[in-house]
Amino acid sequence: MSEMMRNRLMLAIALILAAIYLFPLYWMYITALKTGSAMFATPPQFWPSDPQWHIYGDVWQSRNMGRYLGNSLVIAFGAVSLICVLGVGCAYVLARYRNVWVDIGLFLILMLQVLPASLMITPIFVGFSQIGLLASPRFAVILAIAAKSMPFFVVLVRATFMSVPQELEEAALVDGNSRIGAFWHIVLPLARNGILVSAILIFMQAFGEFVYSKSIIQAVELQPASVGLNSFMGPNTNEWNNIMAYATMYVTPILAIFVLLQRRIVSGLTSGALK
Amino acid sequence: MKRFLSSITDGKGFDILLVAFPLGYLFLMSGLPLLYNVLMSFQEVDMFSLGTFWRPFVGLKNYRDLFAQPETLPILYNTGIFVVASIAGQFLLGFGLALFFWTNFPGASWLRGLFLVSWVMPGLVVGAIWNWILSGDFGVLNFLLRESGIIEGNIFWRSDPDFSLWAVILANIWLGMAFNMILLSVGLSAIPKDLFEAAELDGANAFQRFWTITLPMMRSSIGAIISLGLIFTLQQFDLFAAITSGGPNNSSNVTQYWAWDLSFRQYDFAKGATISVIMIVFVMFASVVYVRSTRHEVRG
Numbered sequence: 001m002s003e004m005m006r007n008r009l010m011l012a013i014a015l016i017l018a019a020i021y022l023f024p025l026y027w028m029y030i031t032a033l034k035t036g037s038a039m040f041a042t043p044p045q046f047w048p049s050d051p052q053w054h055i056y057g058d059v060w061q062s063r064n065m066g067r068y069l070g071n072s073l074v075i076a077f078g079a080v081s082l083i084c085v086l087g088v089g090c091a092y093v094l095a096r097y098r099n100v101w102v103d104i105g106l107f108l109i110l111m112l113q114v115l116p117a118s119l120m121i122t123p124i125f126v127g128f129s130q131i132g133l134l135a136s137p138r139f140a141v142i143l144a145i146a147a148k149s150m151p152f153f154v155v156l157v158r159a160t161f162m163s164v165p166q167e168l169e170e171a172a173l174v175d176g177n178s179r180i181g182a183f184w185h186i187v188l189p190l191a192r193n194g195i196l197v198s199a200i201l202i203f204m205q206a207f208g209e210f211v212y213s214k215s216i217i218q219a220v221e222l223q224p225a226s227v228g229l230n231s232f233m234g235p236n237t238n239e240w241n242n243i244m245a246y247a248t249m250y251v252t253p254i255l256a257i258f259v260l261l262q263r264r265i266v267s268g269l270t271s272g273a274l275k
Numbered sequence: 276m277k278r279f280l281s282s283i284t285d286g287k288g289f290d291i292l293l294v295a296f297p298l299g300y301l302f303l304m305s306g307l308p309l310l311y312n313v314l315m316s317f318q319e320v321d322m323f324s325l326g327t328f329w330r331p332f333v334g335l336k337n338y339r340d341l342f343a344q345p346e347t348l349p350i351l352y353n354t355g356i357f358v359v360a361s362i363a364g365q366f367l368l369g370f371g372l373a374l375f376f377w378t379n380f381p382g383a384s385w386l387r388g389l390f391l392v393s394w395v396m397p398g399l400v401v402g403a404i405w406n407w408i409l410s411g412d413f414g415v416l417n418f419l420l421r422e423s424g425i426i427e428g429n430i431f432w433r434s435d436p437d438f439s440l441w442a443v444i445l446a447n448i449w450l451g452m453a454f455n456m457i458l459l460s461v462g463l464s465a466i467p468k469d470l471f472e473a474a475e476l477d478g479a480n481a482f483q484r485f486w487t488i489t490l491p492m493m494r495s496s497i498g499a500i501i502s503l504g505l506i507f508t509l510q511q512f513d514l515f516a517a518i519t520s521g522g523p524n525n526s527s528n529v530t531q532y533w534a535w536d537l538s539f540r541q542y543d544f545a546k547g548a549t550i551s552v553i554m555i556v557f558v559m560f561a562s563v564v565y566v567r568s569t570r571h572e573v574r575g
Contacts, residue, residue, distance in 0.1 A: 010380040017372065018386055024404045024449065025392065027415060031407060040413045043422075086300055089293030096290070105294065107566060112305045114562040118512040118531045119551035122538040123308035123315060130326060147304030150297065179289040201395075208397020210513045215539050226399045230516060233403060240407045247400045258395050266388040270461045
C-alpha cells in the first residue's frame with residue numbers, strides 16, 4: 001500500500017471517529033431547529049425537514065438570555081482579571097528560581113488546584129455569609145472562582161515563563177534596567193502569547209462555571225447563563241428544542257474561539273498540565 | 276526605608292511581593308475555608324447558628340450520624356463505581372485514540388485537537404445534551420441501540436435506578452476522554468523513535484513493541500494521567516446536576532453531589548462539611564500521587 005493511500009485511509013477513519021465523537025454537538029444543533037412534533041418522531045430525523053430558525057429569537061426573548069449571558073461575562077471577566085493580576089507575577093517567580101521554597105510553593109498550589117468546588121462551597125458560603133459578602137453575590141462568585149482557577153493558571157503560565165530565555169532578562173539587568181523594568185519590558189512581552197492563551201482557557205471555564213453561582217447567587221437577575229440553563233431544565237421538561245437552542249447560543253461563541261485558537265490552546269494546555 | 280523601596284523595585288523584595296499577594300489570596304480563599312470546613316464538621320450548625328463562629332462543639336457526632344444514615348454506604352459505593360468506571364472508560368478510549376493519532380498522517384494533529392471541544396464546553400451544557408440523548412422514549416441513543424439490535428425495549432437511563440448512575444458515567448467518559456487522549460499523546464510523542472526501529476529490526480511484532488516499549492516508557496505519564504483523572508472525576512458535579520440530580524432515590528448520588536445537596540437543599544451545613552472533609556482527604560491523597568509522579572518534571 002502506498003504512503004498516500006495509507007494517509008487517505010487513516011484520514012478517513014479519523015474523520016469517522018471525530019464524527020462519532022462530535023455527534024452530541026451535532027444533535028444539539030439539529031434538535032434546536034426541529035418543530036415540537038419532529039422532535040418526538042420515531043424514528044428521529046437526523047436532518048430537520050422544516051428548520052425553525054426563529055426559535056433562537058424566541059428563546060433569547062422568553063428566557064431573557066441577554067441578561068444571563070451578560071452576568072456570565074461579568075463573572076468571567078472579573079475572575080480572569082483578578083487571576084491575571086495576581087497569578088502572572090507568582091508564575092514568573094516560581095519559574096525563575098529553583099530552590100526548596102519554590103518546590104514548597106508549587107506543591108501548595110498543586111494541592112489547592114485539586115479541591116472540588118462542590119466540596120469547598122459549603123465553608124465558602126458560610127464564611128462569606130458571615131462577613132457579609134453575600135450582599136454582592138457576583139463579586140463573591142468572582143472571588144471564589146479566582147481562588148479555584150488561579151492554581152491552574154499559575155501552572156500553565158509558569159511553563160510559558162520557563163521557555164523565556166533567562167539570558168535576555170540578565171542582559172537587560174546588565175544594561176541598567178531595574179528588576180521591574182526588565183520584567184515589564186522584556187519578560188512580559190515575550191510571554192504574552194502564553195499568558196493570553198491561559199487566560200482564554202480560564203475564561204472559558206469561568207464562563208461555564210456552575211456550582212458557586214448556583215449556591216451563592218439567589219437573585220435571578222444576577223445569575224449567569226449556566227444557572228439559567230439549570231432552571232430551564234425542570235425534571236419533566238419536554239421543551240428540548242428550546243433548551244437546545246439556549247445551549248446553542250450559550251456554547252457557540254466558546255466553540256468558535258476554541259476552533260480558531262485550537263492549536264495554541266492545545267499546546268498551551270499540554271505544556272502546562274504535565275509539567 | 277530607601278533600601279526597602281529599592282529592594283522592591285530591584286531586588287529580592289520584588290520576588291517576595293509578587294508571590295506574597297497570590298499566596299495570601301489563596302490562603303484566604305482556599306486555605307481558610309479548608310480549615311473552617313474541618314471546624315464546622317465538629318460543630319452543630321443550623322440555620323440559627325449560621326451567623327456566628329462560636330457554635331456548640333459536638334465532637335465526632337456529625338461523623339457518627341453520617342455513617343448511621345442508611346444512604347451513606349450506597350452513596351460511597353456509587354462514588355467508587357463512578358470513579359473507577361469513568362477513569363477506566365476515559366483512559367482506555369483516550370489511549371486507543373492517542374495510539375491511533377500517533378500514526379501521524381496529514382491533518383492528525385488538527386483533528387486530534389478538535390476532540391478537545393468537549394473539555395471547553397460548560398459542564399451544564401454537556402449535561403443538558405446528554406440528558407436529551409439519554410431520554411427514555413425519544414432519546415436518540417435508545418433508538419440507535421434498538422436499531423442495531425443491542426436492546427429490545429427502551430432503557431430509561433435517567434429514571435431506572437439500575438441505569439441512572441451509568442447515564443452520568445457515560446456522559447463523563449465522553450467529557451473526559453479527549454483530555455486523556457491529548458495528555459497521552461504528549462507522552463507518546465516523547466518516546467524516542469529509534470527504540471521502535473531497533474525492536475522492529477529484532478523482529479518484535481506490534482503487540483510486543485506496545486507491551487515492552489510503549490507501556491513501560493509511558494509509566495510516569497500514565498500514573499500522572501490516572502491520578503489527574505481521579506481528581507477530575509471527584510470534581511464532577513455539573514453532570515449530576517444536569518442529568519439525574521442524584522436520583523432516583525439516591526441511586527445515582529455520589530459524595531461530591533451529596534455534600535452540596537446536604538448543605539444547600541437540606542440546609543444541613545454540618546453534614547455537608549463532614550462529608551466534604553472526608554472527600555477532601557481522599558482528593559489530597561490522589562494529588563500527592565499526582566505530584567509525585569510529575570515531580571521529576573516539576574524540578575525540570
